[in-house]
Amino acid sequence: MTACALLLAVHWAPHSQALEVLTIHELVSHCVHLDSDPEGADGQYCSSYIRGFIDGAVVTDDRILRDLAQDEDNLDALTERALRTRMPGRSSHYPPGSLTGFCLYDRVPLREVVTTVVADLIARDIDDFAHSPARVTVEDSLRDHYPCDE
Numbered sequence: 001m002t003a004c005a006l007l008l009a010v011h012w013a014p015h016s017q018a019l020e021v022l023t024i025h026e027l028v029s030h031c032v033h034l035d036s037d038p039e040g041a042d043g044q045y046c047s048s049y050i051r052g053f054i055d056g057a058v059v060t061d062d063r064i065l066r067d068l069a070q071d072e073d074n075l076d077a078l079t080e081r082a083l084r085t086r087m088p089g090r091s092s093h094y095p096p097g098s099l100t101g102f103c104l105y106d107r108v109p110l111r112e113v114v115t116t117v118v119a120d121l122i123a124r125d126i127d128d129f130a131h132s133p134a135r136v137t138v139e140d141s142l143r144d145h146y147p148c149d150e
Contacts, residue, residue: 102147102148
């Protein structure tokens with residue numbers, strides 16, 4: 001039975017596809033239409049990608065912090081020390097996204113955030129950078145423009 005499953009896995013492996021990475025250039029090709037047609041397909045694609053990135057960070061932060069709170073009594077000494085040195089203020093209240101290095105406080109309009117990130121994407125849509133993963137530039141932009149208060 002195991003041999004049969006292995007044989008099937010090997011047979012189908014070449015046909016499976018890896019997740020295709022969205023490049024800066026590909027995302028910018030949609031984002032350049034954001035100002036002229038924000039409700040159009042390209043503008044929505046661009047805005048939705050950036051908002052989805054932020055939403056993913058919020059959900060991830062929430063989950064990590066809940067798991068830490070739940071498991072805090074069961075941590076070994078090495079893990080506790082790592083958390084204490086790498087996340088010194090984890091018991092303090094930080095806005096969602098803070099574990100990834102950016103903080104979007106309530107006072108920041110989402111449209112402003114999208115516009116700022118798009119400007120950084122367009123600035124990096126040159127030479128070899130154009131083929132870099134868009135997610136890296138989105139994260140860098142959020143960290144650069146919206147750092148957490150220390």
